[in-house]
Amino acid sequence: MGTRRVHIEHLGGIMKVKAHELRQKGRHELLKQLEDLRTELAQLRVAQQTGGAAAKLAKIKVVRKSIARVLTVNNQKEKQNLRKAYKGKTFKPKDLRLKLTRAKRRALKPYEISKSLKQQKREKAFPVRKFAIKL
DSSP states (O other), X not given: OHHHHHHHHTOSSOOOOOHHHHTTSOHHHHHHHHHHHHHHHHHHHHHHXXXXXXXXXXXXXXXXXXXXXXXXXXXXXXXXXXXXHHTTXXXXXXXXXXXXXXXXXXXXXXXXXOOOHHHHHHHHXXXXXXXXXXX
C-alpha cells in the first residue's frame, strides 16, 4: 500500500497541495489555484467517462482533496480577517461570537445584574445572620 500512495501523490504534473504552503499565498493566488484544480477535475471526470487510464482515475481523489484544502484555507483566512475587523466592536456577527453554552449565552451579564431599591432596603434591614457554633 505504501508504494501506491507515492504513485498517487506524484501523478502527472500536479502534486498534493499542502495546507501550510497554501497559507502563505494571497487570496487571488488561492482562487486561481482553485480554478485550475476545478478545471483539472472536470477533465479527469471526462477521462473517467471515456474509459481513461487507471492513473487518471486515481488522480481524481487527490484533486478533490486538494480543492477541499484550498477552500478550507481560504475560509480560515476570511474568518481571521473578519475577527481582526470586528475586534473590540460592540456587536459582532453570530459566527464570530463565543460559543459557550446555551445557558451561559442567555445569562445576565454582570452589568445587567443590578438590585432594585426595594431589594437593597430588604437586604440592609434583614442581613444574613451569623451564629457561633459550639464544638
